[in-house]
Amino acid sequence: MPYITASGTNFSLSGADVSYRFHVDPRSGDLISDHFGGPVDDFTDPATISNSGWSTGLDNVGTPGLTNIRREFPDVGRSDFRLPAIHISHADGDTVSAFTYQSHEIVQGKPALPGLPATFGNDGDVTTLVVTLYDNYSDVSAALSYSIFPEYNAIARSFQITNNGTNNISIERAASFSTDLPNLDLKMLELQGDWSHEANRVIRNVDFGETGFRSTEGYSSHVHNPFFVLHDPTTTETTGEAWGFNLVYTGSFAATAERFSHGFVRVLLGLNPLHASIPVGPGQTFQSPEAVAIYSSTGLGGMSRSFHDLYRNHLSRSNHTFETRPILLNSWEGLGFEINETSLENLANETAGLGIKLFVQDYLINAISNVIKSANISYIKWDNNRAIHEMSSPAADYAYTLGMYRVMDNLTGSYPEILWEGCASGGGRFDPGILHYYPQSWTSDNTDAADRLTIQLGTSLAYPLSSMACHVSAVPNGLTGRNISIEYRAHVALMCGSFGFELNPSELSADERDAIPSIISTWEQINPIVISGSFYRIAWPSDTNWPAVQFVSKDENTAVVFAFQQFAKIKPAAPPLKMQGLDGKARYSSNAFNGTLSGNTLMNGGVNLPWMVRDYQSMLIWLYKE
Incomplete structure (x- = not known):
């Protein structure tokens, strides 16, 4: 047809x-x-509308x-x-x-x-x-x-x-x-x-x-x-x-x-x-x-x-759109403005010891093409930190935007092997125009896991999770002061296509350091599903104390659910977690229950999760189609 x-x-x-x-x-x-x-x-x-009245335009x-x-x-x-x-x-x-x-x-x-x-x-x-x-x-x-x-x-x-x-x-x-x-x-x-x-x-x-x-x-x-x-x-x-x-x-x-x-x-x-x-x-x-x-x-x-x-x-024309992204560590929240050759070298060595593959250096690039040609660069983050306050004429914004696109088009076309990431003090330029050139963007400068959950779900209304960048940052969080477990922080960050860390590894606690290899192993399993799978918002953090999201793999044989408890509750009990996007007639095995359950049972009846009476709890639930 x-x-x-x-x-x-x-x-x-x-x-x-x-x-x-x-x-x-x-x-x-x-x-x-x-x-x-x-x-x-x-x-x-x-529709029939009366033509009486002065505004009918006879x-x-x-x-x-x-x-x-x-x-x-x-x-x-x-x-x-x-x-x-x-x-x-x-x-x-x-x-x-x-x-x-x-x-x-x-x-x-x-x-x-x-x-x-x-x-x-x-x-x-x-x-x-x-x-x-x-x-x-x-x-x-x-x-x-x-x-x-x-x-x-x-x-x-x-x-x-x-x-x-x-x-x-x-x-x-x-x-x-x-x-x-x-x-x-x-x-x-x-x-x-x-x-x-x-x-x-x-x-x-x-x-x-x-x-x-x-x-x-x-x-x-x-x-x-x-x-x-x-x-x-x-x-x-x-x-x-x-x-x-x-x-x-x-x-x-x-x-x-x-x-x-x-x-x-x-x-x-x-x-x-x-x-x-x-x-x-x-x-x-x-x-x-x-x-x-x-x-x-x-x-x-x-x-x-x-x-x-x-x-x-x-829309996204990058070679990296459907590729698993490397884990990275950003020096910004780890070092702030205390950047010198020694501190960066120490941070890079600590990073390599944890198994993190990509290291971001915050410095000003004056001649982008020359710099790219002068070194073995595989990743560039392009930031924008100022609105246009003194516009010379109303038409200047359109002209500036077309000029910016011309630069981006030239650079991304000339260096397609580079992974480009957009940023504008966080999510200030998270839009389809940027997504055309860059397969991922920094979603927000707020790395607090509780806030990030809301930000990421809101962004997901239009934009794929594969295009979002999210990092595990240090606690207490620099913006909110919250002290949230590394498991919860990791689960929020693992929902995004670009995953990494925003901290100084030398300041990690022993428990946090011990947890990172397991987090990286989990990322290796999840990231391909995040990159190309289907995303479901099961419950919003603004609507319930128990928000949850779900990914279903492209072949529909595997699903992964991120379930969260925001605050400790003695009563009432959490509602059953009802999945979405499953095959109703198929049976699924899981790390969350014994035996198998049908897709209809999981979507219409749901499962009850054993939440502890504690703030900021999270679970990662795998479902495997039998």
Whole structure:
């Protein structure tokens, strides 16, 4: 079955469990949103809305305007009083646009985006629809790109604006993904935080008016991630509808869900208009970043696993994406600023004695290519520790971001054998744009295991655990003062693709030193499953005293569960731990129980774990399919 079809100017994109439909309004030439959700087979009539009232947008012959229409690429003016996806300022000061359908083309595969990171795929992986619109008043054209990855229920969108005229224009607003959903009861979930406090779930009602957030830091930032979910109020981890949206961009951004008086919800994700005003001269073309949307009928968990698989297979281009990562030791928390040749040499020797294979040296690299050529370098961590405070013009952020991508593209392309890691004072640039070039990023400067559990689960809503870096740090923790067992700290860190230590080995206790060989042995077993397996959030630390997560191997024969008790409880008893993602009819053996249990028993009945009355306890449970 073709994944994209065009019946005249009715367009259908179909995936394993998603349909995306829109058509051209024969009267206005505008693109009209019809459906984004579960599979459908037909176009149906739109909702009936009264045209009474002052805001209906009647033209001079009484024909309804665009206010009550669900639009795919809303522009400015022409009776639509909602936020636009595209806002262009012309040389004479006019800002009204009238983009109408001109042509379309369906291509196998997916063209690259010039100068920008984006998803990619072969002809069998992805199909692309390009719809060309034209504004004959300003002589400006727009090429809208819709790519569907059917296996992941994913739609990737971007657009180009070409100035065919003789005067300069300026892009004031550019939302890479825009669509109008029907009158649905929706909630918005986003990831909010700050330095060392990233990726906290925030859930809001999508009420009348604008619901959203933005970054103005010049990069994606710790405060907000360029990701959000719209979901039904009854949606859970395992059931219900969810629409996830993610911008493949590292600069300032804006995300909005706007409910108008008729109840329709306009979804916009793209550049922050405060950092736009991007000039486009005669004959030039502006390319928007890409935005990815994934629909799930199996709750937030199904949405996340689709994002994880899509990004590992069709966004991260590193040779290391599916490779087991080396264990490393970072000198920062071990030595701080007390760095000299002797201290680094001693630390490296201590590290080698523990079996750790990679050692990170914190120093400034002035000429990256020359340094790479001058030594046998296999790992580089690229940090960013300052927002852009004094931006010379609104357009500078877009220009800076494209320049940064050009450097990253050149270096990672020239040295593909190097393992590159992203960082921005922790998780300040944990976004799809960076993931395109670097297979892993430092998730947070907060290495406290209790806090990291929340941060890592929040980040996992969009990003694969294989892309996260997490280390076992010293106790008491430098930020929180907590003194948590090395077992608990290790279990939290082992959940991530890049595992290591953030401490001075010479200061370890005897018990901690004795535990490290066993931790490394466990890492050798777990890391391949973390890198390529499927991830399940069984319970969130903010929802229960007993959070848990689970990985299932790619061949589905092995599963590993990380179970935690945050605080000691005499009563009540912990609830049974119910697994996910197993074969219900198969039987499993485990280190957590004698004999075998069926997948149905483990998922629906669960197992009771023997928790001690003690804070910060953890267990690692292996399940083997018989």
